[in-house]
Amino acid sequence: MRPPFPVRVLGAAASVAVRRLLAVLGIMGGRGAGKTRAGAEWVRQVVEGSLPLDRGEARRVALVGETFDQVRDVMIFGDSGILQCSPPDRRPVWKASERKLIWPNGAEVQAFSAHDPERLRGPQFDAA
Numbered sequence: 001m002r003p004p005f006p007v008r009v010l011g012a013a014a015s016v017a018v019r020r021l022l023a024v025l026g027i028m029g030g031r032g033a034g035k036t037r038a039g040a041e042w043v044r045q046v047v048e049g050s051l052p053l054d055r056g057e058a059r060r061v062a063l064v065g066e067t068f069d070q071v072r073d074v075m076i077f078g079d080s081g082i083l084q085c086s087p088p089d090r091r092p093v094w095k096a097s098e099r100k101l102i103w104p105n106g107a108e109v110q111a112f113s114a115h116d117p118e119r120l121r122g123p124q125f126d127a128a
């Protein structure tokens with residue numbers, strides 16, 4: 001049985017160095033390979049600080065999927081989604097009317113659909 005909130009394997013310095021080197025990372029795998037979980041953990045890593053209310057590296061993140069329903073149902077509410085991967089003291093709140101997750105530290109993740117790319121115009125993001 002895997003722990004619900006895994007300990008980060010890389011040290012902080014190595015993690016920062018890897019993120020600076022890799023501007024784009026693609027994950028390919030079949031069903032059950034852990035793509036959604038990896039993405040959810042990455043989002044948590046960039047928006048959360050050391051303590052629940054500490055700032056992370058990113059304050060605004062765009063979460064883009066094929067459709068908005070897939071982003072919401074899989075990436076946010078799914079079994080390996082952001083809400084399931086977040087410990088209770090760091091769990092973000094879903095604001096459906098704004099299509100965004102808001103963390104206790106003020107970080108925001110906004111959901112977008114690839115079918116409506118015009119919605120991405122305007123907002124500025126630290127990560128996507």
